[in-house]
Amino acid sequence: MDFTIQNALIATQDDYITQSVRFIDGEIRAISKEFDQEDVSVSTLINAENQLLLPGFINAHTHSSEMWQRGIMSMFPLELWLAELYDFAPLDIEKVYLSALGTAVETLLSGGTSVVDHLVLIPGKELETIATAVRAYQEVGIRAFIAPLIQDESLAAGIPAGDTKQNYEPYFRSTQATLDIIEEATKKFHNPDAGVNIAVAPTGIQLCTDALFQGCTELSNKYNLCRHSHLLETKAQEKLAQEKYGCTAVEHLQRLGYLDARTSLAHCVHLTDTDIEILAATKSTVVHNPLSNLRLGSGIAPILKYRQAGVNVSFGCDGASSNDSQDLLEAIKIGSILHNVTDFDYQHWITPRQSVEMAALGGAIGLNMGDKLGSVDIGKKADLVLYDLTSLSLLPRTDPIGLLVLGRPSNIVNSAWVNGKQVVANGQVITIDVDNLRQELFKHSQWQTKRKSKSVADLEAHYRLVMGL
């Protein structure tokens, strides 16, 4: 596959130039003002006049199957929200497939070329769930980091006990059985060259034992897998860490050896200054999910502090039940301007160009692929996106990246390539039949309003008590 994108607008340090970019076999080979037409005679030529070329963004944290409950989840904090979510998640393999397709399509059409799917597994069908997501992402052609969501403690263990005495059911599957599933999935599906990556992904300190974190760390070392977890999303988790460990969650994870340059941590809302130093020292990445953090009332992650401390930050949409979309541009916009109210000195605020760098290179670094993804440079993978600057939502013409990040662009991704393969053309995903997907999503669902979650009824009084409500 040999493509030449001609006359695209490309960002320089603080300006734009019109350049042509040639990529062969998935890799960027040349960038130049223009190429000799004879040289590129075997290349597929793409006219990119009035289009902006950017590296693909990374949707660095999501849960694809949550798409089935977007729009209907109650206005709850995480712990109760999660109880409701699980009560109404009678997932089947077909739904896993469709929501992975949907997640990939929304990510691609908002500038993403990679997705980290912290994938909820159907009990008893764990490998089949993973295989289904692999199939969906390969069909769409998005670069996938499938991070099977694992835990080895039951849901109620995720709420602090406070002064009460809480007893929990043991989790239905042993720690070792869970680790075996991940190892088998790795052997079967982990294939970075084909754009399919398996990550170890213990959900977080709230529902995982040390043994699970240690087992995951071993698998990560053995197979060079990324590590992906939730971290200190809520006040309840902050409290729980102290109950469980007598120290912060970050301090504990560092002691376990879980934190390194392959570790990306979703949320990171409630960290101490010492925790921040640990993230910087271990080169861990913070995945910022601003919309989910607002919707669940988790708080505002101290992103400006992370940046000042040298911690790598990327953006995620989080699952569509807590967002309730998979539009990366929305996450990038809100995840950037939100912090202007946390620091009165505007000289610390994130600029649109910095946002783009966080979303692309920041995402790549968090997946240990900073040398291969995240910028338009020779030798990097051709994960590229062309934005149509003649779209109404990007007009009048001013600063293209400013319009893209700070506006509310719609229908603006003209073309996208992943690993050099074109997946979006003329504003449409061309690898799958999106209209058919739309019809399937319609067919497999119905409008509804009234749901009563039994688990919420069981947990709510204790939650309010222990959280002082």
Next chain:
Amino acid sequence: MDFTIQNALIATQDDYITQSVRFIDGEIRAISKEFDQEDVSVSTLINAENQLLLPGFINAHTHSSEMWQRGIMSMFPLELWLAELYDFAPLDIEKVYLSALGTAVETLLSGGTSVVDHLVLIPGKELETIATAVRAYQEVGIRAFIAPLIQDESLAAGIPAGDTKQNYEPYFRSTQATLDIIEEATKKFHNPDAGVNIAVAPTGIQLCTDALFQGCTELSNKYNLCRHSHLLETKAQEKLAQEKYGCTAVEHLQRLGYLDARTSLAHCVHLTDTDIEILAATKSTVVHNPLSNLRLGSGIAPILKYRQAGVNVSFGCDGASSNDSQDLLEAIKIGSILHNVTDFDYQHWITPRQSVEMAALGGAIGLNMGDKLGSVDIGKKADLVLYDLTSLSLLPRTDPIGLLVLGRPSNIVNSAWVNGKQVVANGQVITIDVDNLRQELFKHSQWQTKRKSKSVADLEAHYRLVMGL
């Protein structure tokens, strides 16, 4: 004009029912499960199967001509941002026209049927500016509240003096001359039945004398005009009010008699509890502009407190230089979930149905039209919107209003009527040639990155000093 929308999904107290709605001569006349086909034989029938019918939202605060600088404004707090904005606003009448069209189109395609344009006037061409906005909004067919932005103090007066001694140039036009312009505009253009309303709109306490507020109050009383101002958007304004009046801005405006049920106040970020009581007692409306408040770092308006105190709240996009879009659904989403991080008790959080009520009825009340707009009820004006629930961004099917408010819907407005006249059909604005508008916006602008604002250079050191930066 006689339309019957058949089989639309309509929200009831806590559910949905399928209903048909007939409106004649701009007014909703009947709502029923179904109509006798003979009865509606003279009516234009609209098949609304799989569509959600809602009252049109109100874009309750914007500045249309800011569209020319969206995407390029520096990351500054309001006071410096404003200095940059005015340095690069060499507006001409043609641009005023095009950006009013653009503002109307983006508002309509995100569910709005009314716009409050706090319109920046071209010096020396004040009436022509207003006439141009009137023309644009009438061509598009959106209900317009044109609130000519007036002041009678110069820009530098808007920054607190602190311990320094500041001298300002007098404003170029006298208070009386300004009031004369507004009275003339009222006589010429104020025509509520035709959907064109003039409002008195002193920009805010930071740049207006008491004489201007009092003159505006008199005009409002004489012609029954709405009153529209910015209020306590920034910490600097809070400080300035104390310097100017020795009390809060709200206390001062109440004494001046400016606050009543026709008064809508944009921002209201920095109010005291007493101020909030005054707003409730005077039945003033708060217009929440969450995206602008974040982008400019103004703060998070205490919207949950307003709601608890019984203050009416509506949503605005604010001008496109501080947002940088005119998508009402984005403002509604962020303006709802943002507050979940300000109050840990989730029982106070805004639900999607409440958001819709704020955006529609709340907006109408703020314009003194709560009896005529803002709900789908017999006797109300037919300002209505049909949303296509088969759109990919509203699938899978769950709770339609939840999907609309909490998702990131795109291309979802199928049809819209203003005053019973159809302005959107099949997802397209049908009253003007939008593709031509797109080309005009492109033609009248160019990509740019580097701008240096002289006014910012003049003001910045003083701003940092007085704000303790």
